[in-house]
Amino acid sequence: MRLIPLLLFLIITSCKNDIKTGNKIDKTVYEIWNDFTKSNPKFKKDELPDSYFFHTNEAAANRLAELIVNGKKKAGSNLYFWYEEAKADLPKVGTKSIITNFDGKARAIIEIKKVDTIPFNQISKEYAELDMGTTMNALEKWKKAHWDFFKNAMEETGKEPTEEMLIVCETFETIWAKKQDK
Template structure:
């Protein structure tokens, strides 16, 4: 994909017209791109002989470019889609598993390193709700949103070249994962009975919905998000840095399954938050704790 026209990069997440954007030249690359790659290589020396990946941003405007980059960093957006016809017309190979890219925001500042893990060719009208969710970065009405946005984008782009969009056109579905920033958890030591803050889309929690029941599950998620906000306010007031570039993903911790973490952060302080409670389902047990 290195010499692919940028339209094939732009379509990784773009769903609006005007796909005119360029991969930055070497002289235009922001220093943060080199710094991110250096940090990645230092932490993963097995990749030290690889060339620095191409860097680019999603979409063609700051709002969408920054929003989509954030979804990638958070691990919510893990797929992208383009028309198979574009690859044919460009005489280009399909995306290759193992290819890395550096995603930037609209200003070119490096945000994440991704790697392609799966590539499939599927008719537009056979896209699944599960795939739409990881492409759109949300599970809320994902398939309808995906079809509406991509249909409009594909129609507008094809019309520019005198072609017509059809519902059975082949699309290239590229699934990727975020390699960097790493998914790192830090803790503020409180006591042995703690539960780390969780987000509603955390993979560890999806399996808990059937165990708890839908009502308890979503009520617990609401409680957790509220307590997350309260704890972050507390950390702010104590001037404790709790988020830097780490991906904000979470894990449940029980007294018998302690989370091993590294407290040697760049700022030299603890950087995560916990909640007291015997179980997440025990919503009434949640209690903000003073830091020790």
């Protein structure tokens, strides 16, 4: 039963592709990193960052990747509970990641600028706008979408979401993007 939260955490933390796990990494992940390091030689010796997509379904993952490419989505949210259960470190400022679409095709490189742990009921309108990529009813949309998402994910653990549950709030910047070929 203790494996379920760990498995959920691994899925929810955006389906990361990693050489160590044996998952195949799409060639576009290497290409975007090579393009980035050619233009930014100071990162040439850095390891290839983790690559992943946001969310758990194709439509949402592709929509969120597009928001990131266009610089509209600038934050991501996870449950602190998942980090505790997995005994995983919280995200660190300066960490770069390659964001993909649902099929693993690289779309952008992001860099974490800020990490906060905030109770669900204290999420600000400003943070919700960064996470949702919109200013229209962002806090309402954020609360509804994340409550539903966390509730569904927590069902497997027998836990219920609460207004006080801690949310790991990552604010990031899109530092490199690959526009879709038309």
